[in-house]
Amino acid sequence: MADKITVGYTHLSGCTGCTVALADNYAGLLTLLDRYVDLKYMPTLADARHIQQVDVSFVEGSVCINDKLAVEEIKETREKSAIVVALGGCACYGNITRFSRGGQQNQPAHEAYLPIGDLIKVDVYIPGCAPTPQLIRNVAVMAYLLLKGTKEQKELATAYLKPLMMAADKGTTACFCDLMTNVINQGLCMGCGSCASACPVNAITHEYGKPQGERDLCIKCGACYNQCPRSWFSFDVVSNYEAINEAIMAALQ
Amino acid sequence: MGAELGNYKSCISARSTDKELLKRAQDGGIVTSLFAFALDEGIIDGAIVAATKEFAAKNPSKVMMDNSNMDFPEPWRPIPAIVNTKAELIAAAGTKYNISPNVSLIKEATRSFGLDKVGIVGTPCQMQAIRKLQLYPVGARDVGASIALAVGIFCMENFPYQSILQLVEDHAAMKMESVRKMEIGKGKFWVYGKRGQVVQLPLKVTHKYEQPGCHVCLDYVANLGDISTGSVGSPDGWSTVFVRSKIGDSVWAKAMAAGCFETQPIEKVKPGLELVTKLANEKISKNKKTLEARATFGVGKGLRNPYI
Numbered sequence: 001m002a003d004k005i006t007v008g009y010t011h012l013s014g015c016t017g018c019t020v021a022l023a024d025n026y027a028g029l030l031t032l033l034d035r036y037v038d039l040k041y042m043p044t045l046a047d048a049r050h051i052q053q054v055d056v057s058f059v060e061g062s063v064c065i066n067d068k069l070a071v072e073e074i075k076e077t078r079e080k081s082a083i084v085v086a087l088g089g090c091a092c093y094g095n096i097t098r099f100s101r102g103g104q105q106n107q108p109a110h111e112a113y114l115p116i117g118d119l120i121k122v123d124v125y126i127p128g129c130a131p132t133p134q135l136i137r138n139v140a141v142m143a144y145l146l147l148k149g150t151k152e153q154k155e156l157a158t159a160y161l162k163p164l165m166m167a168a169d170k171g172t173t174a175c176f177c178d179l180m181t182n183v184i185n186q187g188l189c190m191g192c193g194s195c196a197s198a199c200p201v202n203a204i205t206h207e208y209g210k211p212q213g214e215r216d217l218c219i220k221c222g223a224c225y226n227q228c229p230r231s232w233f234s235f236d237v238v239s240n241y242e243a244i245n246e247a248i249m250a251a252l253q
Numbered sequence: 254m255g256a257e258l259g260n261y262k263s264c265i266s267a268r269s270t271d272k273e274l275l276k277r278a279q280d281g282g283i284v285t286s287l288f289a290f291a292l293d294e295g296i297i298d299g300a301i302v303a304a305t306k307e308f309a310a311k312n313p314s315k316v317m318m319d320n321s322n323m324d325f326p327e328p329w330r331p332i333p334a335i336v337n338t339k340a341e342l343i344a345a346a347g348t349k350y351n352i353s354p355n356v357s358l359i360k361e362a363t364r365s366f367g368l369d370k371v372g373i374v375g376t377p378c379q380m381q382a383i384r385k386l387q388l389y390p391v392g393a394r395d396v397g398a399s400i401a402l403a404v405g406i407f408c409m410e411n412f413p414y415q416s417i418l419q420l421v422e423d424h425a426a427m428k429m430e431s432v433r434k435m436e437i438g439k440g441k442f443w444v445y446g447k448r449g450q451v452v453q454l455p456l457k458v459t460h461k462y463e464q465p466g467c468h469v470c471l472d473y474v475a476n477l478g479d480i481s482t483g484s485v486g487s488p489d490g491w492s493t494v495f496v497r498s499k500i501g502d503s504v505w506a507k508a509m510a511a512g513c514f515e516t517q518p519i520e521k522v523k524p525g526l527e528l529v530t531k532l533a534n535e536k537i538s539k540n541k542k543t544l545e546a547r548a549t550f551g552v553g554k555g556l557r558n559p560y561i
Contacts, residue, residue, distance in 0.1 A: 021394070132394040163389070163561060186557045190411065190466035192375070192382040193333065193354025197361065198392025207321070208330075208414045209352025223392035229382040230466065230559040239260075239476065241384040242498055245397075 004035070005147050007140075008054040009042035010077045012070050013097055013113055014061025017130035018088040019044050022058075024133040031252045032137070036144040056143050057081035058126075058136075062090040062097040062113040071119070078120040085139065086122045086168065089129035089221030091115060093174035096129070096219045115172040125167040127174070129200045129221035139164065141251050160244065163232045174222030176203060176213030178231075184210065188230040198227035257533035258526075259476025261495040262502050266487040266522045267514040279348045279436070280484040281492030283514070284374050284404050287480065289339040290508045291372055297401045300372030301362055303353035304334035304345035315341070317361055328429040329421075330414050333358045335366050348406075350435050351414045352464065356382045360392070363399045370401035377472035377481075380405040384477045402504055405475020407483025407493075407529075408467075409437070409536055416462035420444075425452040438484060468543045469559065473533040480505060486529040487522055493529060 011019070023029060023045065033039060041048040051057075057077050064070045078084055089095030094115045102111025116122055124143075126135055139161070146157035176199075183189045191209035196202075203217035204224060211224075225231045237244065258264075268281030274289070275282050284302075291297040309316040309332040310323050316334045321327070331353035336342050355375045362371045373383065380403060387397035412420075421427055421435070425444045436443040442454040475481035479501030486493035494516075496505045508514060519526055547556035 128391045130394070132390040132392070134390045134394070134397060138388070160388075166561065182557060187465040188469060188557065188559055190376075190378045190464060190470065191352035191354050192379045193357030193359075194382040194386065196354065196357035197359045197396075198386075200392060206354045206357055209354055210413075211354075226389075227382075227386060227391040227393070229378060229385050230469075232561050233381060233385060233559050234561050235471075238381065238384045238388060241388055241477065244388060 003148050004038040005056060005144050006040050006052075006054040007037045008040050008052060008057040008077070008081065009045070010051060010057055010059045010073055011043045012059060012061035012074065012091070012116070013064050014088060014090045016044065016060075018060040018091075021088075021130040021133050022136050025137050028133075028137055028252045032140055036251075037140060051076045051080055053080045055081070055147055056083045056085060058085045058087040059091045059116050060087050062094050062115050063119055064110045065112045065114055065119075066110045067107070074116055074119055083123045083143065084116075084120065085124040085126060085143075086116050087126050087136070088131045089127060089174070089219070089223070092117070092122075092125045092127050092167075093172060093220055093222045095174075095221045098220050117168065117172040122168045124161060124164045125226075126164065127167065127222040127226045129219060129223060137252070138248055141248050156244070156247075159234065159237050163234055163237075166232065167226060173220070174225060175220050176211075176215055176218040176224060178222070178225035179211055179213070179228060182225065183228055183230050190230065192229060194227045194229060195224035198223040257530060257537055258474055258495065259472070259481075259497065261497045263496045263505075264519045264526065265494050265496075265516045266491050266519050267494045267516045268491045270512055270515055274343060274346070275490070277343050277346045279346070279434075281482075281487065281490065281514075282346070283482040283492045283494055284406070285342050285346045286513050287402075287404060287504070287508055288336075288342055288372050288374070290511060290513045291402055291504060292337065292339065292342075294507065294511075295370075296504055296507075297368075297370045297372035299335050299337045299362060299366060299368040300342065300374065300402075301333055301355050301358045302336055302342065302345045302374055303331040303349055303355060304336070305349070306330040306332050308332065308334060308344055312341070317358060326430070327414065329417060329432065329435070335362055335368070347434065348436070350437070351412050351417045355379055356386070359383070359386065359400070360394075360396050363396055369399055371399050372402040372404070373400065374404045374406065375475075376408040376411060377405055377475040377477070378408075378467075378470055380475045380477040380481075381472065402500060403477075403479050405478025405481035407474050407481065407485055408470075409473065409532065410463040410467035410470075412459075412462055413464055416464075419462060420454065420459060424454050424458055427452060436484075468540055469547070471537050471540055471560075473536045474529060485532060486519065486525055491517070491522070493519065493526075
């Protein structure tokens with residue numbers, strides 16, 4: 001298909017877990033590359049590594065502000081991409097890199113790391129540590145529909161991506177505390193258990209049906225809050241879950 | 254068919270044909286029978302249900318770590334558990350009327366519990382959580398496609414454990430351990446004792462004990478379940494069943510063919526869908542008002558609305 005979208009992948013201070021998650025779509029990734037996506041540059045999975053003009057760029061990792069090259073790369077990514085997607089906890093919220101205090105060989109002065117949204121405007125978040133192959137796949141398919149689809153497909157993609165765009169607007173910090181301040185303290189928690197299952201470090205348990213976070217274990221990835229049905233919930237999209245899941249699966253057949 | 258009942262392919266009044274199971278079931282034994290059938294047929298290889306603390310103490314391998322002190326007895330305290338047999342399903346049967354975070358097990362079900370085809374039962378909000386998790390799997394890698402059957406239960410509101418304690422021990426003056434069954438129906442909260450005593454409380458008494466998070470919920474009949482069920486609309490001992498998704502339709506058809514349920518057309522039973530619709534509309538309009546009131550809760554400031 002000639003009408004592919006062009007995609008790039010900028011790899012900053014991240015552990016490559018997001019790259020692995022992308023690759024873990026297995027055959028789905030190959031279908032994506034065959035039909036929908038022209039992967040212009042990406043360390044690890046493509047020959048070209050340097051940032052180019054693209055429709056959508058995915059950024060893995062946070063930015064080390066003590067590393068001139070990293071700062072240049074994130075700015076160049078913004079300048080050359082129509083849509084910037086922060087992929088994974090580090091790019092969205094800093095995640096584990098928030099805990100850096102520097103002093104690591106062979107660049108001990110690399111101590112300060114920021115989520116990319118603190119330096120550039122970010123359009124879409126894919127939170128999670130690691131982000132799931134399925135959410136990456138869904139966003140990739142929706143990005144394609146948004147840019148190349150019919151009018152109805154564009155509307156669906158806009159509705160689907162809206163909460164992830166709102167997450168990008170909301171900010172660059174995340175913590176178990178978000179569940180306290182924005183869900184429980186707001187009188188919205190109903191004890192479904194989503195947060196505990198989403199937490200990648202098992203920092204959340206439930207006591208009498210309400211989440212309790214072991215805050216010293218929290219890596220600030222934002223998975224719990226974004227998975228919570230009372231953080232954001234779109235009836236328009238979710239009520240249509242069967243058709244959307246089928247459409248995504250059909251796109252990858 | 255109005256929006257208040259969600260999308261559905263069919264609606265019937267049903268009860269299990271398993272008489273032994275019915276003795277332990279809340280109403281028509283729909284959830285227990287359906288999961289028992291799905292386990293037998295290999296449609297699911299385990300189900301996440303609201304078991305009890307006693308069940309968890311006896312079957313520690315079926316639950317995940319919880320902060321509870323297991324030496325401290327708390328009758329009617331639900332603990333999410335993964336069950337793999339009919340006996341375990343029956344041991345966990347019945348409604349507990351307080352919070353069981355069943356979705357907390359959904360990922361682990363596919364990990365240390367080793368399930369490929371997971372069944373889950375839950376309230377309407379938990380069905381919303383499941384569908385959000387399938388469409389936006391932020392922290393649920395490879396989980397969405399493993400959810401083989403999600404059964405939703407009708408829900409007007411839920412209670413914290415301590416509220417149930419207060420209602421049973423203070424208002425109904427019964428000990429929790431002496432309770433055989435709790436039920437909400439016919440405008441009352443019913444507590445049935447093991448020795449045959451029955452106490453009824455007007456729902457007016459229970460309102461202040463409700464979980465606040467339920468007051469923004471806009472779903473009464475679990476619109477997002479594959480199948481959803483509850484007592485409302487059907488005669489005593491029967492349940493109203495909505496078959497909603499393709500999965501639900503397929504499983505329900507197989508269960509019917511296997512003779513798991515006897516059914517009556519919903520149009521033929523009293524009080525029927527009219528009551529379900531009425532209660533659904535009452536819940537939704539009340540909670541829409543709550544959402545509106547939240548928007549102007551303070552002075553020039555409001556509370557958050559989760560729906561976008």
